[in-house]
Amino acid sequence: GAVVSQHPSRVICKSGTSVKIECRSLDFQATTMFWYRQFPKKSLMLMATSNEGSKATYEQGVEKDKFLINHASLTLSTLTVTSAHPEDSSFYICSASRPQGASYEQYFGPGTRLTVT
Amino acid sequence: GENVEQHPSTLSVQEGDSAVIKCTYSDSASNYFPWYKQELGKGPQLIIDIRSNVGEKKDQRIAVTLNKTAKHFSLHITETQPEDSAVYFCAPRGGKLIFGQGTELSVKP
Numbered sequence: 001g002a003v004v005s006q007h008p009s010r011v012i013c014k015s016g017t018s019v020k021i022e023c024r025s026l027d028f029q030a031t032t033m034f035w036y037r038q039f040p041k042k043s044l045m046l047m048a049t050s051n052e053g054s055k056a057t058y059e060q061g062v063e064k065d066k067f068l069i070n071h072a073s074l075t076l077s078t079l080t081v082t083s084a085h086p087e088d089s090s091f092y093i094c095s096a097s098r099p100q101g102a103s104y105e106q107y108f109g110p111g112t113r114l115t116v117t
Numbered sequence: 118g119e120n121v122e123q124h125p126s127t128l129s130v131q132e133g134d135s136a137v138i139k140c141t142y143s144d145s146a147s148n149y150f151p152w153y154k155q156e157l158g159k160g161p162q163l164i165i166d167i168r169s170n171v172g173e174k175k176d177q178r179i180a181v182t183l184n185k186t187a188k189h190f191s192l193h194i195t196e197t198q199p200e201d202s203a204v205y206f207c208a209p210r211g212g213k214l215i216f217g218q219g220t221e222l223s224v225k226p
Contacts, residue, residue, distance in 0.1 A: 006160075034214075042218075042219075043206065043216045043218050044161070044206070044216045045216075046213065093161070105151075105163065105166065106151070106163070106214060108160040108162070110160045111158070
């Protein structure tokens with residue numbers, strides 16, 4: 001399968017600061033990348049979809065000014081949590097989509113555990 | 118919007134037994150049906166998928182069956198092993214993946 005990496009794997013930050021999470025597709029060019037959020041013992045919730053070189057599409061209820069997404073290349077997308085608060089603490093997971101014939105397989109990164117103190 | 122339901126939410130089996138998890142979806146436009154395995158503290162891993170023009174797919178101990186008419190697909194794991202213990206998610210896709218609530222599988226040695 002395809003490899004997607006995330007960095008950092010864990011981050012602790014203070015309230016009011018910003019933190020950036022990187023997502024990279026290591027062995028394929030990802031036309032589309034996705035950002036998810038997952039609370040303990042819950043399912044994955046899609047936050048936004050980003051295509052290389054264009055603005056991200058955010059899901060309803062997700063603040064685009066708080067969760068800044070940049071997809072500058074076909075192998076890198078970043079999520080910046082601005083002015084973080086304790087309620088932003090969560091497990092953030094990215095995924096990258098690789099065209100495979102008529103369908104698009106989606107591969108997930110290992111996740112980033114964000115703790116805001 | 119799309120509604121995805123996964124059953125059961127928890128499943129406990131003895132090592133060597135089979136496990137079946139069912140996923141029901143509402144979007145008739147769904148054309149891609151993956152199953153993901155997520156271990157604690159890690160991202161989901163694609164374990165098997167099926168497309169809408171196929172009714173069944175098997176990969177060693179894992180199989181997926183699809184009933185498009187009834188809008189459900191199932192994950193079958195045979196000869197379960199303790200390392201199969203994890204949370205499993207279905208995520209049927211029409212326009213985007215919609216994740217089920219997850220099934221926590223526990224395989225007891």
